[in-house]
Amino acid sequence: MIAGDEALLLARIQFAFTISFHFIFPAFSIGLASYLAVLEGLWLKTGKPLYLDLFKYWLKVFAIAFAMGVVSGIVMSYQFGTNWSVFSDKAGPVIGPLMAYEVLTAFFLEAGFLGVMLFGMNKVGKKLHFAATLMVALGTAVSAFWILSVNSWMQTPVGYEIGANGQFLPGPSWWAIVFNPSFPYRLVHTVIAAYLTTALVVGGVGAWHLLKDKGNAHARKMFSMAMWMAALVAPVQIFAGDLHGINTLEHQPAKVMAMEGHFDSHPDGAPLYLFGIPDQANQRLDYAIGIPRLSSLILKHDLDAPLAGLDTVPREDQPPVAIVFWSFRIMVGIGLAMLGLGLWSLVARMRGRLYDWPWLHRAALVMAPSGFVAVIAGWITTEVGRQPFTVYGLLRTADSVSPLAVPAVAASLIAFVVVYFAVFGVGVWYILRIMSSPPHAGERGVKRTERGPIRSAGITPGPTQNPTAREGGETLIDGDGVAERDGPTGDER
Amino acid sequence: MSVNVDLTTVWAFVIAFAVMMYVVMDGFDLGIGILFPAFAPGEERDQAMNAIAPVWDGNETWLVLGGGGLMAAFPLAYAIILPATYPLIVAMLLGLVFRGVAFEFRWRDPGHRAMWDFAFTAGSVIAAMAQGMILGALLQGIEVAGRAYSGGWLDWLTPYSVLTGIGVVAGYALLGATFLAIKVGGKAEDHAYRLARITAFATLALMAAVSLATPFLVGQYWQRWFTMPSFLFASQVPLLVVIIAFFLLRGIARRRTYAPFVLSLALFLLGMIGLGVSMWPHVIPQSVTIWDAAAPERSQVFMLVGVAIIMPMILAYTGWAYWVFRGKVDDAGYH
Numbered sequence: 001m002i003a004g005d006e007a008l009l010l011a012r013i014q015f016a017f018t019i020s021f022h023f024i025f026p027a028f029s030i031g032l033a034s035y036l037a038v039l040e041g042l043w044l045k046t047g048k049p050l051y052l053d054l055f056k057y058w059l060k061v062f063a064i065a066f067a068m069g070v071v072s073g074i075v076m077s078y079q080f081g082t083n084w085s086v087f088s089d090k091a092g093p094v095i096g097p098l099m100a101y102e103v104l105t106a107f108f109l110e111a112g113f114l115g116v117m118l119f120g121m122n123k124v125g126k127k128l129h130f131a132a133t134l135m136v137a138l139g140t141a142v143s144a145f146w147i148l149s150v151n152s153w154m155q156t157p158v159g160y161e162i163g164a165n166g167q168f169l170p171g172p173s174w175w176a177i178v179f180n181p182s183f184p185y186r187l188v189h190t191v192i193a194a195y196l197t198t199a200l201v202v203g204g205v206g207a208w209h210l211l212k213d214k215g216n217a218h219a220r221k222m223f224s225m226a227m228w229m230a231a232l233v234a235p236v237q238i239f240a241g242d243l244h245g246i247n248t249l250e251h252q253p254a255k256v257m258a259m260e261g262h263f264d265s266h267p268d269g270a271p272l273y274l275f276g277i278p279d280q281a282n283q284r285l286d287y288a289i290g291i292p293r294l295s296s297l298i299l300k301h302d303l304d305a306p307l308a309g310l311d312t313v314p315r316e317d318q319p320p321v322a323i324v325f326w327s328f329r330i331m332v333g334i335g336l337a338m339l340g341l342g343l344w345s346l347v348a349r350m351r352g353r354l355y356d357w358p359w360l361h362r363a364a365l366v367m368a369p370s371g372f373v374a375v376i377a378g379w380i381t382t383e384v385g386r387q388p389f390t391v392y393g394l395l396r397t398a399d400s401v402s403p404l405a406v407p408a409v410a411a412s413l414i415a416f417v418v419v420y421f422a423v424f425g426v427g428v429w430y431i432l433r434i435m436s437s438p439p440h441a442g443e444r445g446v447k448r449t450e451r452g453p454i455r456s457a458g459i460t461p462g463p464t465q466n467p468t469a470r471e472g473g474e475t476l477i478d479g480d481g482v483a484e485r486d487g488p489t490g491d492e493r
Numbered sequence: 494m495s496v497n498v499d500l501t502t503v504w505a506f507v508i509a510f511a512v513m514m515y516v517v518m519d520g521f522d523l524g525i526g527i528l529f530p531a532f533a534p535g536e537e538r539d540q541a542m543n544a545i546a547p548v549w550d551g552n553e554t555w556l557v558l559g560g561g562g563l564m565a566a567f568p569l570a571y572a573i574i575l576p577a578t579y580p581l582i583v584a585m586l587l588g589l590v591f592r593g594v595a596f597e598f599r600w601r602d603p604g605h606r607a608m609w610d611f612a613f614t615a616g617s618v619i620a621a622m623a624q625g626m627i628l629g630a631l632l633q634g635i636e637v638a639g640r641a642y643s644g645g646w647l648d649w650l651t652p653y654s655v656l657t658g659i660g661v662v663a664g665y666a667l668l669g670a671t672f673l674a675i676k677v678g679g680k681a682e683d684h685a686y687r688l689a690r691i692t693a694f695a696t697l698a699l700m701a702a703v704s705l706a707t708p709f710l711v712g713q714y715w716q717r718w719f720t721m722p723s724f725l726f727a728s729q730v731p732l733l734v735v736i737i738a739f740f741l742l743r744g745i746a747r748r749r750t751y752a753p754f755v756l757s758l759a760l761f762l763l764g765m766i767g768l769g770v771s772m773w774p775h776v777i778p779q780s781v782t783i784w785d786a787a788a789p790e791r792s793q794v795f796m797l798v799g800v801a802i803i804m805p806m807i808l809a810y811t812g813w814a815y816w817v818f819r820g821k822v823d824d825a826g827y828h
Binding site for chain 2: 112
């Protein structure tokens with residue numbers, strides 16, 4: 001192994017950076033794809049143009065978010081090999097096939113139907129177009145299924161054998177590998193998180209436009225739908241998170257000890273620390289403020305249940321406690337705030353003030369990006385909590401890294417940081433710009449044609465000669481909001 | 494062992510199929526990006542972009558299958574080749590980032606459209622060049638010790654890898670030009686045929702140069718191409734290239750609609766077969782064979798079931814998506 005500590009550290013920073021950036025987009029597009037499917041389904045069922053308008057409005061956002069998710073995702077599929085080649089060689093026979101299934105069953109499905117979803121409504125008709133939207137939504141969910149199975153196997157590896165060459169080899173049952181012990185919990189917790197994240201963005205955008213015009217019917221509809229999600233799903237998420245935590249306690253106790261800040265074992269009832277400064281060097285939690293026995297109640301459902309602490313885990317096998325401790329608190333804090341927002345919206349709904357309570361709207365606006373913070377904090381908790389291993393308990397992170405020279409990894413890290421902030425920063429800016437314009441009747445979707453040349457060409461045939469005429473007749477997803485603003489002279493012409 | 498041998502061979506062909514599909518699908522896609530500056534801003538560029546906007550994402554998925562499939566079926570090869578070509582892989586990925594977002598961003602921000610058009614081209618050129626250089630780096634050999642890459646981080650940079658890089662850029666440009674000839678109309682179509690002619694000559698010249706240089710890299714290549722009995726088979730490949738080159742140039746001159754694109758793909762297929770002739774059965778020349786690198790039988794079988802069932806479905810709905818957007822783009826205005 002050529003890699004020294006610096007190369008290892010750089011590789012870890014690079015992976016953390018690129019995966020955190022990447023996950024923002026699927027966390028959004030998993031939920032948004034489903035929301036789009038619901039909107040289009042409601043439009044087909046009720047025939048109300050309002051749903052179609054909302055569909056087209058959010059489709060513009062989806063197109064950009066999805067593109068950024070795709071390009072940052074391709075990076076991930078290669079980074080296992082570029083930076084974690086020993087891990088790839090050793091774990092490839094087990095997790096490689098799961099990732100191959102993700103490509104086959106999810107990526108192709110999303111990508112294959114995305115073009116029709118974005119540009120094809122006039123070409124294939126409403127029903128087939130709805131089918132395409134459903135396929136894209138299904139693809140995002142199937143993708144989550146496989147990649148979370150992979151991640152869960154790294155957290156709770158089962159069903160493997162160790163080969164003579166040191167590789168992890170699949171045992172007789174793929175079912176055992178795919179449905180490893182932490183997978184069902186992680187899948188539910190992550191997919192709900194994606195839905196909540198999207199709901200809060202939709203709710204925040206609705207709130208923003210309600211603050212400016214509380215009579216905007218489109219903003220009312222999206223705000224109401226989002227607040228139903230927050231009110232109904234946030235409690236479910238907290239319940240699912242609790243089950244996930246109990247599962248983690250069973251399979252990765254050191255992670256839970258770090259989350260809880262339990263350096264010491266508590267033979268009769270462990271406290272729930274609300275605050276504290278973890279001091280890992282001295283193995284203690286400074287300035288701790290805790291509620292006695294509550295941790296035992298939450299994790300064991302028994303006030304007096306004993307809980308082991310990090311004093312039972314060798315120092316070299318402990319995760320970095322401070323990061324896990326704090327990221328966990330950020331996630332839980334935001335989760336509780338989401339619950340609060342949802343309950344507030346229920347009160348507002350009962351009082352008939354859902355669209356007429358500026359402080360509720362301001363709160364929803366502030367909460368709009370909170371889902372992203374929560375999912376990233378949650379992933380930091382579970383990933384850092386798995387340290388110092390890549391395959392928990394079996395393969396150390398330090399033994400997983402590629403034999404790369406420090407300058408190579410340093411240069412690539414700088415390149416990723418610069419490019420991601422520049423490119424995705426601009427993309428997020430474009431998304432915010434779309435969101436800042438109010439949703440309105442006659443939304444135009446994402447189809448882009450420069451109208452200038454077609455008009456000026458002077459050879460546009462009449463509708464009778466041209467069965468695919470898009471100028472006349474029903475314009476479903478056609479035209480481009482940007483082109484409108486360009487004016488007839490357009491740009492560059 | 495005999496079953497395993499067969500499965501490994503099957504998987505070598507599955508990966509080769511994924512790579513070939515990637516070249517078929519994304520080659521023209523990147524090629525349009527490479528040629529983008531040659532098209533006039535406005536109508537010509539918008540047509541070129543619209544020709545691929547609905548399908549680029551699906552096209553790039555084949556690259557993910559190639560990478561993911563390699564990791565799953567030949568994890569050792571994945572674990573050696575990627576660190577060995579690290580800067581090239583990173584450059585390719587960042588190139589793909591720029592060109593991928595440009596599809597959306599250029600429409601969102603007319604004020605900076607020229608900038609995103611440049612990003613589209615630069616990203617496409619970098620990605621194509623990097624892919625070609627990875628190919629060259631692989632062919633010229635990679636230092637291996639045990640189960641890991643043992644060379645330096647710039648070993649891949651040689652005149653030969655630069656040559657293969659330029660060759661792939663030219664080849665993708667040819668695919669892009671001949672694809673655009675099918676998809677666009679008016680002035681852009683004339684332009685596409687002119688570019689097809691230029692890029693065809695460039696591609697053929699570079700193919701010849703790479704073919705002449707390759708046998709001198711490694712003794713095994715020389716034996717494959719220039720000693721009996723493999724010479725009898727191997728010599729068919731350049732022979733076919735000459736025949737296809739003739740029909741390709743004639744098809745471009747006569748402005749055939751589909752023939753130039755199909756024949757350009759045939760050139761790539763022959764290049765791929767030539768690659769197979771040189772390397773078989775190694776996945777990393779001289780050191781790692783496909784059997785050394787193969788995943789265990791259980792992994793191979795599990796995935797092969799998926800490929801056998803799902804691949805036909807993928808091909809079917811991908812074909813459908815192309816069918817939906819068939820014909821010239823924006824034909825409302827141009828016929």
